[in-house]
Amino acid sequence: MTSAPVSPATPLTSAEVAAWYEASDELCKMISGDSFHYGMWQPDDFGEPLPARQLATRAQNRMTDFFCDLLAIKPGEHLLDVGCGHGSPALHAARERRIQVTGCSISRAQITEAIRRAAATGMADRVRFAFGDAMDLPHESGRFDAVWALDSFPHLNDPVQGLGELARTARPGAPILVTFYTQRVPATDAELMMCREAFAFCPLPTHEQVLGQIRAAGLTLEQTHDMSAHIAPTCRAYERIYQDNRALIAEKFGVPYAAAMDTALADTLTFLTDKTGYLACLLRHAAHS
Numbered sequence: 001m002t003s004a005p006v007s008p009a010t011p012l013t014s015a016e017v018a019a020w021y022e023a024s025d026e027l028c029k030m031i032s033g034d035s036f037h038y039g040m041w042q043p044d045d046f047g048e049p050l051p052a053r054q055l056a057t058r059a060q061n062r063m064t065d066f067f068c069d070l071l072a073i074k075p076g077e078h079l080l081d082v083g084c085g086h087g088s089p090a091l092h093a094a095r096e097r098r099i100q101v102t103g104c105s106i107s108r109a110q111i112t113e114a115i116r117r118a119a120a121t122g123m124a125d126r127v128r129f130a131f132g133d134a135m136d137l138p139h140e141s142g143r144f145d146a147v148w149a150l151d152s153f154p155h156l157n158d159p160v161q162g163l164g165e166l167a168r169t170a171r172p173g174a175p176i177l178v179t180f181y182t183q184r185v186p187a188t189d190a191e192l193m194m195c196r197e198a199f200a201f202c203p204l205p206t207h208e209q210v211l212g213q214i215r216a217a218g219l220t221l222e223q224t225h226d227m228s229a230h231i232a233p234t235c236r237a238y239e240r241i242y243q244d245n246r247a248l249i250a251e252k253f254g255v256p257y258a259a260a261m262d263t264a265l266a267d268t269l270t271f272l273t274d275k276t277g278y279l280a281c282l283l284r285h286a287a288h289s
Contacts, residue, residue: 011157012202014106014133020200021107030249031242031265033057035088037151038179038231038278040066045233052240057088059234063227064089067148068097070223070282071175075099077145080169082134083152087114087127094127102139104132137165144169148177154201163217167285176219176283180210184228184277191271198268210279223282231278235269 021028028036032053039059048055067089073079075098081090084103087110094101105111114129132138134152147170149162156162166176183204187195195201205213214221242249242265250258 012155012196012200013157014135017155017200018106018108021105022109025107025109025113026252027249029086030245030252031238033060033088033237033241035060035085037063037085037089038227038234039063039237040227040230041233046236052237052244056234056237056241059237060088061092063231064092065096067150067177067280068093070225070280071146071148071177073097073099073146073175078102078143080104080139080144080147080166082132082137082147082149082166083155084114084129085110087117087129089150090114090127090129091117091121091123094123095121099126101127102144103127103129104134104137104139105129106131106133134162134165137169139169141168142171144174145171146175146177150177150179151181153178154181154195154199154204157202159205159213160216163213163219163283167217167219167283170285173284175222176285178281178283179227180205180279180281181272182207182210182277182279183275185275187271187275191275194264194268194271198264204276207277207279210281214281214283219283219285221281221283225280226277227280228277232273235273239266239269 033056037060039056040063041059045055045059078100079093081101081103084090084105087103090101090103093099103114108131111129111131118124118127118129134149134156135158147166149166153159153162170176181204183206187204192203246258249261
């Protein structure tokens with residue numbers, strides 16, 4: 001008996017996304033900055049004589065600062081970070097804004113690393129990480145002063161349900177920040193399948209589809225920031241980091257794997273740069289406005 005063919009429109013389950021992160025955790029650390037997030041770049045960043053990883057980490061911290069400003073989060077408040085990765089944005093926000101952060105991820109490998117980083121920086125008392133699925137968050141309703149989901153929504157097969165979970169965990173009137181990858185230029189099925197296989201992405205929505213998802217979740221859109229131009233150099237930096245670490249990648253994963261990555265990574269990063277957009281949306285629950 002043969003299984004049905006997989007298409008870009010075939011929904012990814014939470015278990016499939018988790019399995020992708022477990023399998024790719026070490027590689028992600030080797031081709032990114034301190035986190036696997038987009039950064040906010042300035043025009044002269046690549047003119048500085050710094051390693052690409054250091055430039056990427058600085059741009060990522062700059063983006064985290066921007067998101068904290070959008071939330072207007074205050075010292076002592078409690079932020080929920082949905083899709084926290086290895087914990088870098090949470091730790092940076094907690095340190096710079098003097099807040100508490102609870103982070104959750106569907107990857108146990110990521111949670112293990114995030115807990116290690118919190119302990120290593122002496123912040124385990126203010127920043128806590130635990131396993132959690134964005135589609136069914138384990139947190140009580142109305143608990144958090146602010147909620148964000150940074151770069152995790154491309155993995156969700158039902159973004160409306162995910163948005164509902166963010167709203168449920170936020171206290172009445174609390175700000176909610178979500179970043180969305182979009183199809184800025186229409187993508188082919190082959191390109192969407194490439195993103196599914198390379199990053200465990202569900203089909204990327206258009207800008208208009210994102211707005212429809214927000215409305216369907218009963219949320220009020222307060223601000224939209226098109227960050228596409230600001231994040232574009234991230235892919236260039238990741239390509240440089242990959243080349244810096246290629247020998248280590250070949251040693252760890254094998255020469256054939258690295259040879260295949262040469263083409264696959266270049267194609268995927270080119271697609272992300274040329275055809276995708278990046279929206280940061282500040283939301284609140286309509287019933288709480």
